[in-house]
Amino acid sequence: MPPTTPLTLRPYQIEDVAFMESALRARGWVFNWNEQRTGKLIEFIELCRRLAHEQEYPRILIVAPLTTLHSVREEFVRWLGCSVAVNPTEEDWEQRACTGRMEVVAINIEKLRSQDHWVFAYGWDMILLDEAHHYRGRSTDQTKGATRLAK
Secondary structure, three states, X not given: OOOOOOOOOOHHHHHHHHHHHHHHHHHOOOOOOOOOOOOHHXXXXXXXXXXXXXXXXXXXXXXEXXXXXXXXXXXXXXXXXXXEEEOOOHHHHHHHOOOOOOEEEEEEHXXXXXXOOHHHHOOOOEEXXXXXXXXXXXXXXXXXXXXXXXX
């Protein structure tokens, strides 16, 4: 899938992506704790691009505040040229999941508070939890939901 705009990473981002890729392969998960405004979303997009070369159609879930969902979607479209379903219904997702290409779903953090939301039933290849400060407290519903997604 050719990006609509060439992606150029800074040297530290190249190192970050290489580290995240090796950690993902070794452990099956990775955290990116870099500070704000360092390009973590672009690094994640590059990691998704690398995963897409290995899998026929990876399933990617993005969990972000409602105020940033559309800008996250725009970045994926811009850099990967893939479609992103924002807060889709389960029926919409099931139709999209059978297309044979990378599928990206972006949902609002609030959806993690629902114990029976359909996103918990799917095996996601990659999950991005944007704005990590929303998952600080172990007893919060969104932290419990994020933990459940990771299992």
